[in-house]
Amino acid sequence: MTTAMLATMVLCFALSVSVAVSIGLSALVGMQASNAHMLISVKEMFNAINKFPLAAIPFFILAGNLMETGGISRRLVEFAKSIVGGVQGGLPMTCVLTCMIFAAVSGSSVATTFAIGAILIPALIKHGYPTSYAAALQATSAELGVIIPPSIPMILYGVSAEVSIGELFIAGFGPGILIGGALMLFVWIWCKWKGWGKDDGDGRLPFGRAFLQAGWALLMPVIILGGIYGGVFTPTEASAVAVFYALVVGVFVYREIRLTDLYAILRKSVISSAVIMFIIANAGLFAFLITRAGVPEAIGRYLESVLQSPAMFLLGVNLALFVIGMFIETSASIIVLAPILAPVAQHFGIDPVHFGLIMVVNLALGMITPPFGVNLFAACTVAKISLDRIITQLIPFVLVVLACLMVITYVPQLSLGLRDLVYAK
16 A cells, blocks of 8 residues: 555656645545555545644735735844855845744744745845745755744644643754854855845845834744733744734834735735645645554654664664654654654653654754655745756755754753753752
């Protein structure tokens, strides 16, 4: 069954069938190969999206579109540009820094891609950067949306592995800052080498003026994170708060959203949400069949029996998760694998919060690696190019994140230091 599913998927990709449809068709082939009742497919697709934390996705996408139209995203970009935009390669660095700030109000990397990419991808192209580079940079930077809290995958891991979500959120800041800093350093060196971005500082606002203009926008992360850590609302409820705040600021404070704009904003948000939910639904059915075939359990047993030391176990898990993340949607992978791998990690003496960060960062790579990278499709949609055009530009970014993943894996205090300080462990 598994072989038939993978063969169907490869054939669909070769025929340029869309990713969501390819996953769905391969899953249907798996259903037929295993003689399962076809009604199960409907049930599993519904179950894949019938999860309360996933309600945050359409809300965060809507909040992102409201922030884009209402001037919040633009002001965040201007604020970030006032900090790092004065050097060669400052505009790509601005993209990374803006995504880090936006990640503090968005638990979705897809929402981050649309909200920030709609502004920065055209700006990067205007300043002479290749379209493929702009799309690859935006897709990679937006990955920070699920690493810097609030984070939907962290919520799912916490629920699946019975780990404190608050501790996961606190632990996410170290890895998020490391990856963001590494990406900014890399793009600065890369632009120096390529000779790009010598005029990136044109039109840059002074820091004080940019800070004042972005005041209401910068207050948004304070409200969202303060509300979550203060116990005022859950991370999923925070997405609705983000929508309300973005709407109020865009309509009444900045006055850049008119009532006539709401239809287009809602329509765009519905379409984007439907595409992502359709991918998740098909990935859920695919994951169900893979699980039914015993593939994740076999991986878990193999890793436990073959890899005898904690260091080798973590290396094996990272390799396995990297491959799995290419083919199974991040949320589905966490729901399936966390209950299997977390106990094995604890058997090796690995802190479950640290292991959760390893899983989230690793599987987040699946958002920027073919064939199922949702960030890639979102960035390509904004840039209006095909996926195959950005692969070459994407490889260096993936290598940078992989290097950061190794640091996160083997330097646990990067994740646990702040957690231990806050929770006095």
